[in-house]
Amino acid sequence: MISFENVSKRYPEGHDALRDVNFTLNRGEMAFLTGHSGAGKSTLLKLIMLMERPTRGHVSVANQDLAQFSREDIPYHRRRIGVVFQNHQLLFDRTVFDNVALPLQISGYEPDDIGKRVRAALDKVGLLSKEKLNPITLSTGEQQRIGIARAIVHKPQLLLADEPTGNLDPSLSAEIMSLFMEFNRHGTTVLIASHDLALISRMGHRTLILDQGRLMRDG
Numbered sequence: 235m236i237s238f239e240n241v242s243k244r245y246p247e248g249h250d251a252l253r254d255v256n257f258t259l260n261r262g263e264m265a266f267l268t269g270h271s272g273a274g275k276s277t278l279l280k281l282i283m284l285m286e287r288p289t290r291g292h293v294s295v296a297n298q299d300l301a302q303f304s305r306e307d308i309p310y311h312r313r314r315i316g317v318v319f320q321n322h323q324l325l326f327d328r329t330v331f332d333n334v335a336l337p338l339q340i341s342g343y344e345p346d347d348i349g350k351r352v353r354a355a356l357d358k359v360g361l362l363s364k365e366k367l368n369p370i371t372l373s374t375g376e377q378q379r380i381g382i383a384r385a386i387v388h389k390p391q392l393l394l395a396d397e398p399t400g401n402l403d404p405s406l407s408a409e410i411m412s413l414f415m416e417f418n419r420h421g422t423t424v425l426i427a428s429h430d431l432a433l434i435s436r437m438g439h440r441t442l443i444l445d446q447g448r449l450m451r452d453g
């Protein structure tokens with residue numbers, strides 16, 4: 235599903251964020267990405283999303299070399315991916331339903347179809363009864379679950395998360411992780427960047443460790 239071949243990324247100021255990174259994540263696999271602050275975790279995810287381009291090497295998603303994608307192809311590429319952020323970037327002037335519906339509205343789905351898909355996504359994260367509420371009235375853990383519903387509402391093949399449990403206590407973090415595992419059991423490929431080593435080791439999944447931009451361990 236994802237392949238990195240000799241990938242390096244140097245930002246314009248001359249900082250090497252990734253150095254000669256090689257790995258493959260198979261379709262249907264779930265893995266964690268960890269490392270110290272500044273190790274290159276977010277940069278690696280940004281290369282997959284085409285928010286950044288590598289300086290050297292090749293990144294492929296679903297057997298397509300992303301170097302072939304022009305700026306116009308980026309929306310097509312992003313529709314295959316769901317992304318969860320630490321600060322879930324919800325809109326507090328809209329309902330829970332409308333927050334989750336947003337990516338579908340942008341992609342031009344029919345209103346009936348949007349209703350069905352949004353409710354299915356909210357059901358998966360246990361928030362169906364809260365669709366009419368404003369997210370600001372919900373707890374932090376519930377807000378993160380809205381962010382996850384929004385990330386999976388278009389049924390992406392690939393789910394990426396950047397520190398999805400950064401603001402949450404251990405029991406809420408475990409809850410969020412079990413949601414990711416559930417999506418993975420249903421076939422979604424999942425890659426989660428997190429510095430929470432205790433949580434990662436409890437999950438028992440493949441873990442990629444970055445250190446100053448180099449992939450130090452994969453297993």
Ligand SMILES: Nc1ncnc2c1ncn2[C@@H]1O[C@H](COP(=O)(O)OP(=O)(O)OP(=O)(O)O)[C@@H](O)[C@H]1O
Pocket residue numbers: 245246247249250251269270271272273274275276277278429
């Ligand atoms: N847009 C940018 N321009 C210049 N340097 C950047 C940019 N984004 C990241 N960097 C640098 O690249 C390195 C890797 O950053 P990155 O955000 O990928 O690491 P990270 O492992 O996600 O860190 P954190 O856990 O703190 O989010 C850091 O030294 C950072 O300062």
